[in-house]
Amino acid sequence: MIKFQNVTKIYPPDTTVLHDICFEVKEGEFVSIVGKSGAGKTTLVKLILGLEEPTSGSVFFAGKNISEAYGADLQEIRRKIGGIYQDYKLLPAKTVYENVAYVMAVEGKENEEIISQVPKVLEVIGLAEKSNNFPKELSGGEQQRLAIARALVNHPDVVIADEPTGNLDPYNTYEVIRLLQKIHQSGKTVILSTHDREIVNKLGKRVITIENGRVVRDEEKGRFII
Amino acid sequence: MLTNLKRVFHFAFIDFYRNKGMSVAAIFVLTITMLLVTGLFFMRGVSNFLVETIQNKIDIAAYFKADTEEKDILTVKEEILKDSPDIKSIKYVSREEALNDFIEKHKDNNTFLKSLTEVGENPFLASLNIITNGSTAQYEQVSNTLQKDEYDTFIEKVDFSEKKGTIEKIFSITSNINKFGLILGAVLVLVAVSVVFNTIKLIIESSKDEIATMKIVGASTWLIKAPFIIQGAIFGAIAFTTCLLVTLAVTYFLSPGLSVIMPGFILFEYFILNLWMIILIQLGFGVGLGIASSFIVVRKYLKV
Numbered sequence: 001m002i003k004f005q006n007v008t009k010i011y012p013p014d015t016t017v018l019h020d021i022c023f024e025v026k027e028g029e030f031v032s033i034v035g036k037s038g039a040g041k042t043t044l045v046k047l048i049l050g051l052e053e054p055t056s057g058s059v060f061f062a063g064k065n066i067s068e069a070y071g072a073d074l075q076e077i078r079r080k081i082g083g084i085y086q087d088y089k090l091l092p093a094k095t096v097y098e099n100v101a102y103v104m105a106v107e108g109k110e111n112e113e114i115i116s117q118v119p120k121v122l123e124v125i126g127l128a129e130k131s132n133n134f135p136k137e138l139s140g141g142e143q144q145r146l147a148i149a150r151a152l153v154n155h156p157d158v159v160i161a162d163e164p165t166g167n168l169d170p171y172n173t174y175e176v177i178r179l180l181q182k183i184h185q186s187g188k189t190v191i192l193s194t195h196d197r198e199i200v201n202k203l204g205k206r207v208i209t210i211e212n213g214r215v216v217r218d219e220e221k222g223r224f225i226i
Numbered sequence: 227m228l229t230n231l232k233r234v235f236h237f238a239f240i241d242f243y244r245n246k247g248m249s250v251a252a253i254f255v256l257t258i259t260m261l262l263v264t265g266l267f268f269m270r271g272v273s274n275f276l277v278e279t280i281q282n283k284i285d286i287a288a289y290f291k292a293d294t295e296e297k298d299i300l301t302v303k304e305e306i307l308k309d310s311p312d313i314k315s316i317k318y319v320s321r322e323e324a325l326n327d328f329i330e331k332h333k334d335n336n337t338f339l340k341s342l343t344e345v346g347e348n349p350f351l352a353s354l355n356i357i358t359n360g361s362t363a364q365y366e367q368v369s370n371t372l373q374k375d376e377y378d379t380f381i382e383k384v385d386f387s388e389k390k391g392t393i394e395k396i397f398s399i400t401s402n403i404n405k406f407g408l409i410l411g412a413v414l415v416l417v418a419v420s421v422v423f424n425t426i427k428l429i430i431e432s433s434k435d436e437i438a439t440m441k442i443v444g445a446s447t448w449l450i451k452a453p454f455i456i457q458g459a460i461f462g463a464i465a466f467t468t469c470l471l472v473t474l475a476v477t478y479f480l481s482p483g484l485s486v487i488m489p490g491f492i493l494f495e496y497f498i499l500n501l502w503m504i505i506l507i508q509l510g511f512g513v514g515l516g517i518a519s520s521f522i523v524v525r526k527y528l529k530v
Contacts, residue, residue, distance in 0.1 A: 049442060072446070079444035089439045093244055105233055106445045150443070
């Protein structure tokens, strides 16, 4: 599904963030990418979303070279990826309802479908009563739940969570991880980038460990070892 | 397509309403710009009127010797018209007419009338009063015709040579006023355009993160860009309406006062006569500038 082929990323003038990265994530897998802060995890996520281009090597999504995709092709790839981020990346000027409705509009869904689906999704994540609130009026946990709802509403092929629990308390962290497991159980590919040892060890899934921009470990049922 | 169009209009109006403060700031700046440009248009109208008024007051007077026959004077008139067909006006004033004009003008002043009686005969000379289209070149041409050797026997004197310096000075001043007005106008318009552009840039810059998020979720360029461009058009449309109403009110109320200072120039009439041009200028600077600024700024943030 996602393939990194000898990917190196150097930020000018000479900061090497990723060095000759090679790995593949298969459809339906749950992969944790772990490493200290600054190890290069977020750059990996940006490369998958086409927000950065590799200095050398290639990143493939469903067989397509992302760094060669532009315009409508790149937008199409991004629509197939549900993103969950540490800073939530919600649309601050839109309400809870509109945040979810917007991604459905992006996908080209009809108004009738949006009107019927969004309240259901908000009900599931427990934000139905806050549908007219703006993101800044929600707690951190609520904002992250909204981000998850937004990531899932279009049924993406892959869900990428980049430090999704970084700003959350233990209760909300547990909630988010539980939701990610549920998403995986429904057959989706999940990529979790984190530096939370406890989460990774509890999951008992595949773990790719990055240190100083290099993959130092890739284990099928891995643990957080740094 | 229609659904998408409705959506971008919906997004634009919602954003416009929610960012009231910034929307008002943008409309204010656009209105000021449009008023400035409209003001420059009116200034040009006033300056053209003044220049024309001054030019109309400058004439050439050719005085003919007392014994010159009327047919010879009319020959000179024909000659001038032949050499300078686009001349504004040329009027023959006979000796009798000149005398009558003088008497009429000074009918209440006994000293002038007494001195006329003492002279005994009509002291006035027949003349041709010429008003050109305003260029110094045409003045020269008329003067050259009048100074031809064949007319030496008829013409007593030509007033042009005496006024030449003044005329040239006036033309130089009016031409400089036009040049200066044009340069000042261009500079002011440039400053205004840059202020509008930067105001809209600041507004869109506050949505920088939002644009980045829209890109990440896979929104098409059109879906991101269009609401900002429509917002720019809304700013412009409101600023245009405000500006047109202000211009209407200002010209209506200033018109009588200005007519006292500049007789013959009716500001409100000038506004009505040039209404379409003013609408075009205001629409161009309002809606056009609003749309263009939004388009350029959003494009900058879409470069991924």
